[in-house]
Amino acid sequence: MATVNAVVYEQFKREDGTYHVQIKVFHKDVRRFIETNQYVTDKQLDKNLKIRDKFIQKQLDDTLYGYRRTIGELGPRLDFFTCDDLKAYLSNKDEEVDFIKFCDEHIAEERKAGRGGSADNHRTVRNSLVDYFGRDNIAIIEINSAMLFRYDKWLRTERTMIRTNHLQKEVTTTEQGLKDGGIYPHMRDLRTLFNEACRKYNNKDLGIIRIKHYPFEVYKVGAPPRTRKRNITPEQLLTFMNCEVPPNSRAELAKELFIASFYLCGMNAVDFYNLDGYDTTAERLEYNRSKTEGVRDDNAFISIKIVDEARPFLEKYAGILKSRYTTHNGLDTALSKGMRQLRTITGIPEITFYWARHTFASIARNKCRISKDDIAEALNHVDGEHRVTDIYIEKDWSIVDNVQTAVIDYLRSLQSSQNEEQKQLRDAQTKYLHSMHCNPPLIRTGVL
Helix, strand or coil, X not given: CXXXXXXXXXXXXXXXXXXXXXXXXXXXXXXXXXXXXXXXCHHHECCCCCECCHHHHHHHHHHHHHHHHHHHHHHHHHHHCCHHHHHHHHHHCCCXXXXXXXXXXXXXHHHHCCCHHHHHHHHHHHHHHHHHHCCCCCEHHHCCHHHHHHHHHHHCCCEEEEEECCCCCEEEEEECCCCHHHHHHHHHHHHHHHHHHHHHHEEHHHCEECCCCCHHHCCCCCCCCCCCCCCCCHHHHHHHHHCCCCCCCHHHHHHHHHHHHHHCCCCCHHHHHHCCCCCCCCCEEEEECCCCHHHCCCCCEEEEECCHHHHHHHHHHCCCHHHXXXXXXXXXXXXXXXXXXXXXXXXXXXXXXXXXXXXXXXXXXXXXXXXXXXXXXXXXXXXXXXXXXXXXXXXXXXXXXHHHHHHHHHHHHHHHHHHHHHHHHHHHHHHHHHHHHHCCCCCCCCCC
C-alpha cells in the first residue's frame, strides 16, 4: 500500500535557516518527494525534526487527506503505478494542463528526435495561439470548439505579429489572412498537438483523464482542399533554365537549386541543406528525405542517380548551405525571395521552388506516360494501401532511374527540337539576306 507523509529532513534546510517541508510518497519500496509551499524554522520543529506548529500541521493534514483519498480511489489500479507515476498523478491530478507549456516541451522533443520540419510547423501554431490569446499561458480547456470557430475566422484576417529575430530584437510584421489551402494544414497541426497532449496526460487504461473534452468532434478539420496546378510546362521549364540572372544573387541560388531539384527527382530544399558534402566520383546521391524520415520504417531513404546536368550544382552547394544559413528556414527564405525575382525575369507567374517537384512528376506522367506507382517511387512517396506489401518487396532503384532517365531524355529532346527550329530560322534569315545582297531589287526610274 502506498503511503504519504509530511517530512522535514536536514537536507531540506536552506541558506536562510528555514526548512522546506516535503510530502514523502512511498510505494513499491521506492520513495519520492513532492514539494509543498510550507517552510518552517527550528523553533517550529522538535529535536527529531517533527513539525509541532499546529497551524502548519493542520494545512499539511488537509493536503495529506486529499492525497490519501486519491490513492484510495485508485483501488486495484494502484498496482500498475510506479512511485514516479504516483507522484506525478498526485501532483498534477487537479492541475489544469498549460497547452503552451506542453507545446514547448513537445516541440523540443521533436527537434531532439530530428523531426525539424514538424517542429517548425508546430512552432508556427504555438506562436499563432499566443498571438490570438495575447498571452503565453493557455489552459487546454480554452481550446474548445467555440474557440476553434473563432480562431478559424481570425486566421483568415490580416494580422500583426511581434517576433524576436536572430539579434534578439522584436520585429513587427503584418501577415495576410490564410486561404482554405493554408487553414487546413494549420488546423490539422493544431489537432495533432491536441491529440499528443491527450496521449500524454490521459491514460484510459488506468482511468486517468486530465483532458476531458475533445473539440475536434464539433469543429471538423475535414479533408485537404484540392490544390491547384503547381507545375510549369516543359517549354516554360526550358525558358526558366535558360534565363539570365545576376551572378551571386538569390535569383541565381533559386534558379540553380530549382534545376538541381528537377534533375534529382524533385529533391526538397531542406535535403539540399542537410547534405554534408559531395563526392565527385559518386554515381548516386543517397539520403533520407527529411519531411517523412521520422515517420517511416525505412527512414524515407532514397537513392538517386547523379546525372551530368546535376553535378555542377552539387559541387557548388552540397555541404556549403549550412555555412551560409543558420537553419534551413533561412535557406527557404532566400529561395522564396529568389523565386520572386525569377517570376519577374521569366514572366512565369506564381512559380515557387516546390514546383520543380510537381513539374518533374507531371512530365513523367503526361509526357512520358510513366505509371503513377513508379512516379511515387521516384518521389519517395509511400502508398498506405501497399504498406504491408512493401515489407516483402526489395527496393529496386532502377525503377527510379528509369523515371528519371525518361523525363530528362524528353527534356533533352525538346531542347534539341527547339535548337533545331532556331537554327532553321537563322539559316532561312541568312539565306534571305544573302539573296538580297546578290540580287538587289530593280529600281525603276522615269520622267513624268
